Amino acid sequence: MRTLLELDRVEARYGPVQALHGVSLTVGEGEVVAVLGANGAGKTTTLRAISGTVSRSGTIELEGKPLPRSPEAVARARIAHVPEGRGTFVDLTVEENLRLGAYVRRDREVKADLARVATYFPWLAERRRQRAGTLSGGEQQMLALARALMGRPRLLLLDEPSLGLAPLVVRELFRVVRELNEQEGLAVLVVEQDARAALSVSSRAYVLEVGRVALAGTSAELRGNESVRRSYLGY
Amino acid sequence: MLAAAFADFMQQVVSGLASGGIYALLALALVIIHRSTGVINFAQGEMATLSTYIAWTLWANHGWNYWLAFPATLALSFAGGVATHRIVIRPVERGSVLRIVIVTIGLLIAINGFVIWQWSGEPHQLRSPFPSDVLDVGGVAVSVQDLGTIAVALGIVVLLWLLFQFTKVGLALRAVAVNPEEARLVGVRVSWMLALGWGFAAMLGAVAGMLTAPSVGLDPNLMQALLIYAFAAAVLGGINSPVGAVVGGLALGVILNLLSYLSQYRFFDWFSEELRLPAALLVILVVLLVRPGGLFGHAEVKRV
Amino acid sequence: MSPRVTRAVGGLAFAALVVAVAVLPAFVNDFKAQQYAYVAIYLIALLGLNILTGYTGQISLGHGAFMAIGGYTTAILMAGNEQFGGPLGGGLKDVWTLPFAALVAGLFGFAFGLPALRLSGLYLALATFAFAVAMPSAVKRFEEWTGGGSGINLFGTPELTGSLTNVELFGWELTFNDWLYYLTWTVALLAFAVAWLILRGRTGRAFRAVRDSEIAAVSSGVSLARYKTLAFGISAAYAGVAGGLFAIANTFVNPDTFPIALSIFLLVGVVVGGLGALSGLVVGAIVIQFLPLWAQGEDLGALLPDRIIAETQKPGGPAIVYGVVLVLVMFVIPNGVSGLFRRAGQLLARARMRRT
Numbered sequence: 001m002r003t004l005l006e007l008d009r010v011e012a013r014y015g016p017v018q019a020l021h022g023v024s025l026t027v028g029e030g031e032v033v034a035v036l037g038a039n040g041a042g043k044t045t046t047l048r049a050i051s052g053t054v055s056r057s058g059t060i061e062l063e064g065k066p067l068p069r070s071p072e073a074v075a076r077a078r079i080a081h082v083p084e085g086r087g088t089f090v091d092l093t094v095e096e097n098l099r100l101g102a103y104v105r106r107d108r109e110v111k112a113d114l115a116r117v118a119t120y121f122p123w124l125a126e127r128r129r130q131r132a133g134t135l136s137g138g139e140q141q142m143l144a145l146a147r148a149l150m151g152r153p154r155l156l157l158l159d160e161p162s163l164g165l166a167p168l169v170v171r172e173l174f175r176v177v178r179e180l181n182e183q184e185g186l187a188v189l190v191v192e193q194d195a196r197a198a199l200s201v202s203s204r205a206y207v208l209e210v211g212r213v214a215l216a217g218t219s220a221e222l223r224g225n226e227s228v229r230r231s232y233l234g235y
Numbered sequence: 236m237l238a239a240a241f242a243d244f245m246q247q248v249v250s251g252l253a254s255g256g257i258y259a260l261l262a263l264a265l266v267i268i269h270r271s272t273g274v275i276n277f278a279q280g281e282m283a284t285l286s287t288y289i290a291w292t293l294w295a296n297h298g299w300n301y302w303l304a305f306p307a308t309l310a311l312s313f314a315g316g317v318a319t320h321r322i323v324i325r326p327v328e329r330g331s332v333l334r335i336v337i338v339t340i341g342l343l344i345a346i347n348g349f350v351i352w353q354w355s356g357e358p359h360q361l362r363s364p365f366p367s368d369v370l371d372v373g374g375v376a377v378s379v380q381d382l383g384t385i386a387v388a389l390g391i392v393v394l395l396w397l398l399f400q401f402t403k404v405g406l407a408l409r410a411v412a413v414n415p416e417e418a419r420l421v422g423v424r425v426s427w428m429l430a431l432g433w434g435f436a437a438m439l440g441a442v443a444g445m446l447t448a449p450s451v452g453l454d455p456n457l458m459q460a461l462l463i464y465a466f467a468a469a470v471l472g473g474i475n476s477p478v479g480a481v482v483g484g485l486a487l488g489v490i491l492n493l494l495s496y497l498s499q500y501r502f503f504d505w506f507s508e509e510l511r512l513p514a515a516l517l518v519i520l521v522v523l524l525v526r527p528g529g530l531f532g533h534a535e536v537k538r539v
Numbered sequence: 540m541s542p543r544v545t546r547a548v549g550g551l552a553f554a555a556l557v558v559a560v561a562v563l564p565a566f567v568n569d570f571k572a573q574q575y576a577y578v579a580i581y582l583i584a585l586l587g588l589n590i591l592t593g594y595t596g597q598i599s600l601g602h603g604a605f606m607a608i609g610g611y612t613t614a615i616l617m618a619g620n621e622q623f624g625g626p627l628g629g630g631l632k633d634v635w636t637l638p639f640a641a642l643v644a645g646l647f648g649f650a651f652g653l654p655a656l657r658l659s660g661l662y663l664a665l666a667t668f669a670f671a672v673a674m675p676s677a678v679k680r681f682e683e684w685t686g687g688g689s690g691i692n693l694f695g696t697p698e699l700t701g702s703l704t705n706v707e708l709f710g711w712e713l714t715f716n717d718w719l720y721y722l723t724w725t726v727a728l729l730a731f732a733v734a735w736l737i738l739r740g741r742t743g744r745a746f747r748a749v750r751d752s753e754i755a756a757v758s759s760g761v762s763l764a765r766y767k768t769l770a771f772g773i774s775a776a777y778a779g780v781a782g783g784l785f786a787i788a789n790t791f792v793n794p795d796t797f798p799i800a801l802s803i804f805l806l807v808g809v810v811v812g813g814l815g816a817l818s819g820l821v822v823g824a825i826v827i828q829f830l831p832l833w834a835q836g837e838d839l840g841a842l843l844p845d846r847i848i849a850e851t852q853k854p855g856g857p858a859i860v861y862g863v864v865l866v867l868v869m870f871v872i873p874n875g876v877s878g879l880f881r882r883a884g885q886l887l888a889r890a891r892m893r894r895t
Contacts, residue, residue, distance in 0.1 A: 051420060075422030087417040089410050100410050103403070104422035151421070275661045277668075326870055332660040333598055337810050338869050340803055345862025351855030455855075463672060466665060474662075509676070516673040523666045524654035 001028040002063075004187050005050070005079075005155055010058035012042075012049045019045040021211040022058070027155065032181050032188040034198035034219070036232055037208035043191040044084055046208070047157045050074070050189075051081035062155075076104045080148035081157040086140045088147075090133030094124060097132050097143055101150030110150070117146045120176055138169035145176065149184075156180075158190040162197055170194065174201050195232035199223055207232070238374060245375040247496040248489055253381035255488020256388030260443040261458075261465035262472065262480035263392065264436035270412045270475045271432040272320070272328060274335050278342035280462030282319070283440030285346055286312040287448050287457060288354055290441070291361045301362060305445065309438050316437025320430040328429075350455045363449035384446050391442060392481055395435065399477075408432060460512055467515040470522045473532020483530065487515065556821075560724050564717050573716040573788070574828060579723035580784045581824035583730045585809050587777025590734065592806075593814030594746035595770040598660065601651075601667030602778045603802030604674040608647050609640035609779025610786035610797065614691040615684065617698040632698050633787050637726065640783030641776040648775020652768035671802040675794040690793025699787065723784050730777060731817065737773070746770060778805075811868050813875025822876045834860035 005027040012020040020042050027033045035043050049056040052071040060067040062077055074081070080101070089097050098117065102110045118125045121142050127135070132143060141161055148156055158177070162170040178201045180186045192198035199205060199219045207215035207228060215228065222228045261279065268276045276282075286308055293304040323342060327334050365383035369376050399405035410418040411428045419425050440458075443465075448457060468487045472479025491511050497503040506514075522529055564572045584606060591597050613636040631639075651670065658666055678685045685691070693699045700722075705712050713721070737743060745766045748756040757763055786792045804827045812823020832838055834857035836848035851860050872879045 053416070053419070071419040072422050072424050075420060081420045083417070083420065087414065087420065089413045089417060091413045092406075092409060096406060096409075099403075099406060100418070100421050100423075103407065147421070269661075273661075275665060323866060327873075330873060332664075333592065333810055334869050334873050336598060336600070336661070336664055337807060338866050340807070341862045341865030341869065343862070344803075344865065345859050348855040348858025348860075348862060352850075352853055352859060353855070356854060463669070466669070470665070513673050513676040513680075516669045516676075519669040520666055520673075523658055523662055523669075527658060527662055 001031065003027070004029045004031070004063060005067075005189070006059075006061045007046070007050070008059040008061075010046070010049050010056050010060060012045050012054050012056040014045075014054065019054075019211055020049060020056070023049075023208065023211065023213055025206050025213060025216070027187055027189050029154075030181065030185045030187055031204065032177070032190065032202045034195075034202035034205040035189065035191045035208060036193075036195045036198060036205055036222075036228075037214075038231070039193070041208040042211040043208055044159055045211075047081060047083075047159050047189070047191055050157060051079065053081075075151065078104075078151065078154045079157065080151050080153035080155070082144045082148050082159060082161070084159045084163060086137075086144045088132045088135075088140045088143055090131070092132055093129050094132055094135070094143060095128040097147050098124070098150050101147035102152075104151060113150055113152070117149050120149070120179065121146050138165050138173070141165060141169075141173060142176070145173070145180075149180070149186075154187060156186055156188045156190075158188060160191055160193060162192060162194045170197050174198075177201055195228070199233075242375045244493075244496065246377065247492045249375070249377050249385075250381050251489035251492030252485055253384040253388075253488070254492065255468075255485040256385050257443050257446050257461070257484075258464045258468045258488055259481045259484025260388055260391065260439045260446075261461060262468035262484045263395070263477055264439040264443075265465055265469045266472075266474060266477050266480040267432050267436045267439075269469075270477075271408065272324065272429050274324065274328070274339065275474075276436070277336070277339040277462075278346060279436065279440055279465070280458030281343050281346040281350070282312075282315070282437055283444040283461075284455065284458045285350055286315070286437065286441030287361065287444030287453060288350055290445050291359055291448070291453055292354070294362070295359065301364065305364065308441055308445065312437040312441035313434040316434040317430045319437070320433035321426075324433070325426060325429075347455060356455055358452045358454040361445065361448040361453045364445070380450070387442065387446060391439070395439075395477075404428075404431070463512060463519075464515050467518040469529075470519050471529055473529030476529065476531040479529055479531035487518070491515070553817075557728070560728075564720055569714055569716045572714075572720040576716065576720040576723045576788055578821075578824045578828045579720075579727040580781050580788060581805070581808060581827045582727050582820060583723075583784070584778045584781035584805055585812065585820045585823050585827075586727075586730050586734050587774035587781070588805055588809045589774075589814060589820055590738070590746065590777070591770050591774035592809060594738065594743070594750055595767055596750040597655070597767060597770065598664040598806070599667040599774070600664050600799075600802050600806055601669075601671035601674075602774070602805045603797045603799065604667075604671040605644045605648055605775040605778035606782030606785060606801065606805075607674050607678065607792075607797035608775075609644040609782030610792050611678065611685055611691075611782075612636065612640040612643045612779065613783035613786045614686075614693060614792045618691055618693055618696045619686075630698065633700055634722065637780050637783045640779040642779075644779020644782065645772045645776030648778075649768055649772035651775070652771025653764075655771065656764055656767055668799070668802070672799050674797060678794045686793075688794060690791055690796070692791045693786065694790035699790065719788055723788070726780065726784060730780065734777075742766070742769070807865060809875075811865070811875055813877030813879070813881075816877040816881070818880060819875050819877025830861060830864070831857060834858075834864070 003026050007023055007025050009022040009024055010020055011018065011022055023042065023046055025033070035046060037043050045054060048054040050060060050067070052069050052074045062079070067077065068074060089100065095114070098114055099110065102113065124143070124146060132140065135143060161173055165173070174197050177188060177190070181188055181201070190198055190202065199222065202219050204217065205219050205222050206213050207222070215222065215225065223233070261283065264279055265276060268274055289311055290304050290308040293299040293307060294301050299307070319342070323338060327338050363380055365380045368379045370379060370382070399409060407418065407423045408428050408431065410423060411425050415425050443461065444458060447461060451457070464487060468483035469480050471487060472481070472483025491514060494503060494506045494514065495508065498506040563575065584602060588599065588602050591599055613633070616631040616636040616639055617633060655663055655666065679688055700718060705714055738746070745761045748759060748761050749763060749766050753763060782797070789796060808823035808827040809820065811826050812821070813819030829838060834851060836852055850856055
């Protein structure tokens with residue numbers, strides 16, 4: 001499997017506070033990789049470093065070429081970042097949110113894609129004209145995912161998708177992620193506190209502690225790992 | 236007798252809509268800028284004055300055909316608005332509110348000074364885009380000027396609405412106003428969108444100036460009173476609501492004109508022409524203090 | 540530098556300032572003395588505005604209106620009845636009108652501050668702006684109180700010290716301008732002392748808490764409503780005193796004495812000078828009085844090359860310079876001149892620490 005994204009000793013800071021102390025990880029084409037860790041471990045910051053919403057040093061390469069640093073350019077490189085808290089445009093309609101997902105595309109198939117995306121989220125079609133802010137938390141998360149899809153991304157950055165959602169909804173969400181990965185060959189880098197849910201779809205995972213990679217391995221290995229089980233899986 | 240009174244009344248309504256249309260344009264400019272960049276552009280009026288002077292100088296001093304000068308001025312104003320945002324506003328956009336206020340005030344002072352410096356303070360005359368005929372519509376005397384002004388104002392508002400609702404750029408502009416961070420993530424070049432907003436706003440101001448100058452004369456203070464009316468309209472309608480700006484502007488124009496009209500009757504005889512401006516100021520104060528969100532907006536009230 | 544040394548230096552600097560102020564008129568001509576008197580007037584207004592904007596973070600583009608209230612109070616109390624048979628006024632000596640100017644303006648400020656609680660940032664700026672623009676019209680409207688468009692003339696009235704003859708003070712004979720100078724600076728000194736007392740105590744701490752974080756302040760039990768409106772009232776009172784002195788200095792008041800430009804210049808002064816420290820406010824007051832003159836090539840402005848001065852002396856030129864300088868200052872020293880001094884002090888302290 002070819003490497004799609006590679007981070008090499010990436011550091012990032014928020015003003016005087018350093019959040020990442022050298023994170024190295026890879027995501028292969030079509031792979032689902034999870035990033036686990038406690039609050040404040042630097043998981044979200046890692047995604048932000050990739051999408052360019054926080055300033056970073058160190059190397060990030062997409063298919064062997066350096067990744068640009070501005071969020072707009074990263075979006076144009078077909079990396080879709082679904083941030084913490086969904087990030088839906090609450091005052092705009094569902095359809096407008098979806099169209100914005102395709103902002104960087106210049107082809108004529110956007111309209112067709114609206115239909116295609118609706119196959120993964122059937123309820124979207126009926127709610128096209130509904131104001132996004134009136135959707136439930138779970139629906140907004142699905143909308144954010146659908147919006148990311150509209151950009152025909154190669155890599156999806158998912159930040160804590162389960163936050164604030166009921167377990168049933170979380171299960172459905174990750175089912176869709178797995179389906180997207182299998183049907184579209186979409187690579188996914190998912191950051192999660194819900195380790196069990198994340199490990200159920202990922203093939204590999206990293207565990208971050210205090211801005212560094214503490215553990216890495218296949219999901220099966222990590223699921224069997226004693227300390228992971230105790231700290232993140234609860235048994 | 237009643238017919239005559241009604242004709243008078245309608246006349247006032249029509250001319251109220253005309254002046255209200257101009258308020259609406261400038262108010263819309265203020266709202267666009269505030270919605271996207273969070274800045275109240277105290278210099279909006281002076282920028283419009285500058286644009287109007289440019290139109291005048293192209294037409295009067297350089298012999299351009301008026302119908303060439305008009306769009307040229309719009310284009311120049313658009314460029315000027317974009318440039319103002321990129322050069323002057325962007326560096327301080329994220330800073331303290333106070334800093335932004337002082338910067339726009341500095342712009343106000345400098346632009347006003349420039350207009351006087353370049354063209355002197357003497358009044359000039361800019362021709363109107365419309366003929367000065369008066370039509371008879373069902374017994375009501377309506378000036379073509381007023382009709383034309385209403386048509387232009389509403390026409391521009393509709394065009395802008397179409398742009399915002401149905402184009403990709405318009406969608407991006409609206410997205411930036413709602414959630415700029417998110418817009419960056421989907422690939423929108425946010426700061427250029429903001430600059431575009433300033434460009435549109437400058438263009439709106441230019442139109443407002445070119446519609447106003449023919450009747451009141453062109454001098455450096457052209458837009459000062461108008462800016463106050465525009466603030467009143469924007470605040471009345473809701474300072475983040477484009478619909479509010481238009482409705483507020485038209486309503487303000489009509490109400491002020493009606494008050495003038497009614498002042499011939501005893502109940503309203505305290506109202507005089509010179510009270511128009513204070514009335515607008517009162518509107519600003521009352522709305523801000525009673526319902527800061529205006530008619531169509533949600534107030535950013537901090538409840539602590 | 541240890542806090543004790545800093546305080547000693549500050550105290551010495553202050554003492555030096557007081558001495559300098561006291562002897563200045565002996566070295567400058569009469570006209571200059573008047574200009575420096577205006578600096579003192581602006582300083583008083585800025586002391587008040589600083590409390591409002593620097594300490595509770597509320598922006599006002601309307602303090603010229605509070606000055607107007609104070610100025611008209613003074614004028615009415617001095618010469619009202621005689622001039623236009625108004626319902627109030629006449630006969631009070633200039634200095635004694637000042638407490639009333641403070642009181643009336645302060646009450647208006649308090650009254651404004653109450654509804655203004657729901658406004659923040661730009662909205663408050665807009666509301667105060669509207670207030671200031673409306674003030675001249677309001678003044679014209681209430682003719683019976685204010686003398687309408689023609690205003691109130693103080694020159695030549697017996698209540699105005701020195702308007703008829705030179706002033707006799709402690710055996711010295713002072714011209715009107717000299718007397719004005721000492722009056723304004725004495726009041727400024729008193730105003731500063733009062734501000735210093737207010738700010739170092741509990742009230743000052745509460746103000747600072749409000750500025751730094753309203754949410755934190757409330758959870759510490761600081762009543763936002765009380766302190767924000769108090770700040771409005773106090774700052775308006777200061778503006779009122781400044782306005783009264785302004786009326787005395789101008790020797791008249793009319794609706795055009797307190798235009799919106801005054802409110803704008805006051806805010807400019809407090810921001811360019813720098814919020815917080817007294818040194819900044821003095822700089823701010825100097826900027827208000829002298830920058831328009833410098834922009835025309837006078838005084839310090841004479842340092843500019845001749846070609847530039849020729850251009851800036853054309854009408855509109857000084858305004859361009861003023862506006863551009865304003866924008867540049869906001870780019871380069873957003874915390875004002877006193878912020879610059881503070882930064883320089885910090886850098887010095889850090890350099891000294893590195894050496895030891």
